[in-house]
Amino acid sequence: MTSVLDLAPVVPVVVLEDAADAVPLARALVEGGLPAIEVTLRTPAALDAIRAVAAEVPDAVVGAGTVTSPARVADAVAAGARFLVSPGWTEALLDAMAASGVPFLPGVSTASEVVALLERGVTEMKFFPAEAAGGTPYLKSLGAPLPQARFCPTGGITLASAPSYLALANVGCVGGTWMLPPDALAAKDWGRVETLAREAAGLRR
Secondary structure (H helix, E strand, C coil), X not given: CCCHHHCCCEEEEECCCCHHHHHHHHHHHHHCCCCEEEEECCCCCHHXXXXXXXXXXXXXXXXXXXXXXXXXXXXXXXXXXXXXXXCCCCHHHHHHHHHCCCCEECEECCHHHHHHHHHCCCCEEEECCCCCCCXXXXXXXXXXXXXXXXXXXXXXXXXXXXXXXXCCCCECCEEECCCCCHHHHHCCCHHHHHHHHHHHHCCCC
16 A cells, blocks of 8 residues: 555544444545545544445545554454554554554654654654644754654644645645534535545645
């Protein structure tokens, strides 16, 4: 599979309360040009949502986010997740993700964590929580001493701030929720989601 960082400029970060919404939501995101979809394991519906998208939306590359334990790695892969994203990492979690057979983005927020992952041969990471952890100035500063690390910054990023992240050489894509407004999801307004997704897909790297 192409690197998750190269599938689209934005990875939607999805929190679903109802697995029945997963397929129409995923179709709207794919139609809008955002095929990589991170479904966070924050709700009881998450694994069923991943299962449904994997089975019914072939053009979507569905992944699992908020992966925080080896058990969650196994659950996500069994449900059909094609990539894994964690907010942080431990040796046990990293071992499980590396053994899973699917691409993964372990979360980092410090230079030491980046160096530790590079030691393990991991070069693609999630930078989280992006805005709170230092934003674009911090990531730009990491680029000079650690140019081999590439990031998907996530956390507090908006349509307005995304271009400044995407302009950095060490950023492949950003994660965000702005194309998933709660009122649109509540109303099942998939047309609006598709429109917002298309706007996000048009951002340049």
